[in-house]
Amino acid sequence: MEIKKPAAAGTLESSDAQVxxxxxxxxxxxxxxxxxxxxxxxxxxxxxxxxxxxxDVTSAKLTVVDKGxxxxxxxxxxxxAVFRSCDASESNIPWGGAVR
Amino acid sequence: MIPRPRPERFRLRRTMMxxxxxxxxxxxDAYIYGCDSIMLDLEDAVAENQKDAARxxxxxALKTVDYGDTEVIVRINGLDTPHWQEDxxxxxxxxxxxIRIAKCExxxxxxxxxxxxxxxxxxxxxxxxxxLLMAALESPKGIMNAxxxxxxxxxxxxxxxxxxxxxxxxxTTPQRDGVDMLVARGQMLIAARAAGIQCFDTVxxxxxxxxxxxxxxxxxxxxxFDGKSLINPKQIRFVHQVFAPTEKxxxxxxxxxxxxxxxxAAGVGVFTVDGKMIDIAFIPGxxxxxxxxxxxxxWEGDLV
Numbered sequence: 510m511e512i513k514k515p516a517a518a519g520t521l522e523s524s525d526a527q528v529x530x531x532x533x534x535x536x537x538x539x540x541x542x543x544x545x546x547x548x549x550x551x552x553x554x555x556x557x558x559x560x561x562x563x564x565d566v567t568s569a570k571l572t573v574v575d576k577g578x579x580x581x582x583x584x585x586x587x588x589x590a591v592f593r594s595c596d597a598s599e600s601n602i603p604w605g606g607a608v609r
Numbered sequence: 610m611i612p613r614p615r616p617e618r619f620r621l622r623r624t625m626m627x628x629x630x631x632x633x634x635x636x637x638d639a640y641i642y643g644c645d646s647i648m649l650d651l652e653d654a655v656a657e658n659q660k661d662a663a664r665x666x667x668x669x670a671l672k673t674v675d676y677g678d679t680e681v682i683v684r685i686n687g688l689d690t691p692h693w694q695e696d697x698x699x700x701x702x703x704x705x706x707x708i709r710i711a712k713c714e715x716x717x718x719x720x721x722x723x724x725x726x727x728x729x730x731x732x733x734x735x736x737x738x739x740x741l742l743m744a745a746l747e748s749p750k751g752i753m754n755a756x757x758x759x760x761x762x763x764x765x766x767x768x769x770x771x772x773x774x775x776x777x778x779x780x781t782t783p784q785r786d787g788v789d790m791l792v793a794r795g796q797m798l799i800a801a802r803a804a805g806i807q808c809f810d811t812v813x814x815x816x817x818x819x820x821x822x823x824x825x826x827x828x829x830x831x832x833x834f835d836g837k838s839l840i841n842p843k844q845i846r847f848v849h850q851v852f853a854p855t856e857k858x859x860x861x862x863x864x865x866x867x868x869x870x871x872x873x874a875a876g877v878g879v880f881t882v883d884g885k886m887i888d889i890a891f892i893p894g895x896x897x898x899x900x901x902x903x904x905x906x907x908w909e910g911d912l913v
Contacts, residue, residue, distance in 0.1 A: 518662050524634035581669035582633040589665045598661035600695045604668055604702030605733055 510595055512569045518589035519578075526578040528590040533568040537561060543575035556580050560587040564607050613681070616706035616741050618766045620680065621904045622646050622807060623836040623852040624845050625769075629654035630683070631663040636670045639679070642842040643849075646680035651696050652687070652711050660692050664699045671703030682743065684709040688718055694725055700740065701729035707741035707766065712774070714750045719761035726764070743767040743809075747774035752793045755800035768801050769838060770794060772811030785821065787828050798833055807835040816841055826851050853905040854898045862895035862902075866912045869895075 512532045519527040543553055553575055560583070561569065569591075575583070588608055592598035602608055624644040628635045630651050639647045649670070655663045667683065683705045685696035689712070700708050710722050722742060730737045742764040746752050752775070759768050770793060776782060781789040794810065801808035810829045813822045822844065829837055830851050837848050854862070864882050869892055872880045879888040902908035 518665075522632070522634060524637065525632075578633060579637055579673070581673040582637075582666065585633075585662070585665035585669045589662045592665075593661065599691075602664065602695065602699070604699055608665070608668065609672070 510564050510566050510591055512566060512591065512594045514594055516590050516593035518593060519586035521574060521576055523576050524578055524582065526573055526575040526583055526586050528586040529572040530590045530594050531570045533570045535568050537567070538570045540572045541575065545577050553583060556583050557587055560584045564588065564591050566591055613704050613706065615739060618741060621901065622680070622767065622809065624839055624848050625682065625809060625836060626839045626842065626845065627654070627812065630667040631655045631659050633666060637674055640676040642845055644679065644839065644845050645836065646682055648682050648684055648709060648838070650684045652684045660686070664695060668699050668703045671705055680706050682707045682709055684711055687712040688721060697722065697725045698729045701726060701735055702733045705740065707743060710742060710744045712747045713744035713758055714748060715754050716757040716761035719744060719758055719765065723762050723764060738764065740764065741766050743769065745769050745771045746797060747771040748778050752796055755797050756803055759800045759804035759806050765806050767807035767809055767835065768797060769809035770797055770811050787825065794832060810834050810837045812838045812840045814840060823847060849905065853907060854902050858898050859902045859908050862898040863910070863912060865891055865895040866899070
């Protein structure tokens with residue numbers, strides 16, 4: 510998917526993550542802050558990048574503020590932000606396809 | 610991925626607790642409270658501009674969290690909104706056990722949702738007929754049409770009243786003795802029993818009024834409800850206590866079933882247990898008591 514405009518999803522509540530996404534310049538730039546960076550930083554980053562790969566996003570700037578979200582929450586927030594940036598978050602989501 | 614077993618149309622549903630599907634902190638460990646069913650909410654608890662986010666969150670929770678024996682129902686948005694069709698798709702794709710139809714007013718509403726559910730089951734390769742339905746009656750029209758709603762589909766397992774909206778329509782407020790909703794509750798119960806499905810009462814929203822809550826639960830039990838919708842885990846224990854059978858009821862049920870087996874094997878249809886006439890009409894009630902007792906951890910046996 511092509512990131513067309515800035516979009517965000519998620520909150521700064523405990524167990525959640527806030528994801529902001531903007532159009533990039535040909536690569537993925539990820540800025541990550543996490544309350545559990547020392548313990549889980551690598552895994553969080555891997556989950557975010559895998560989710561983008563599944564959605565075929567190859568160019569984007571991401572800012573993620575993680576408040577101890579589980580992987581399933583991180584995926585949900587990244588996907589929502591990506592679909593919002595394409596104005597495609599409201600219907601016909603490919604559940605079980607690119608979203609899984 | 611957690612594969613959930615095929616939902617059972619008729620199972621124990623004493624407590625059904627609402628959870629905002631948009632809040633990851635709530636839905637990730639909703640099963641630990643021990644309620645019979647959880648109700649992940651896409652409707653009123655989710656702000657209008659977060660409906661999309663709630664669906665992504667719900668999908669991954671359904672696919673990732675192991676809810677164990679807790680039944681997982683999703684409350685979808687009303688049929689008068691632009692959201693409900695995508696809500697149905699995500700529920701079916703995620704493998705929710707059932708869908709609660711908000712603001713249901715007619716058999717046609719049930720059939721409309723059923724058609725969308727069936728289309729989604731085909732789209733996502735889910736067994737057709739797997740996803741159960743229940744209806745929430747929130748208006749006088751819903752109560753007037755209660756029977757046709759209850760009998761509208763083979764997928765329907767139950768019906769519930771939603772007190773907040775209903776009282777607003779009726780220009781009343783919660784009363785101590787429940788007189789504000791007595792007729793509506795009664796009519797819904799009769800409709801549910803006539804259609805052979807379960808019936809659940811509305812939430813009690815004042816968490817500080819323990820006495821009022823307990824009085825309402827006792828009245829629910831006396832009226833014949835199967836269970837109650839809840840908004841807080843601290844309400845679960847009392848409902849389970851009230852809906853549990855008494856020791857005396859369990860003993861009686863055991864005696865009735867044992868005697869029935871013996872007598873019917875000997876070709877006898879009507880007989881007495883402790884001086885009381887018993888025939889086949891008493892058997893379903895006795896079986897239900899023992900099933901409930903087992904679920905409450907009060908009875909172990911093989912009669913049912």
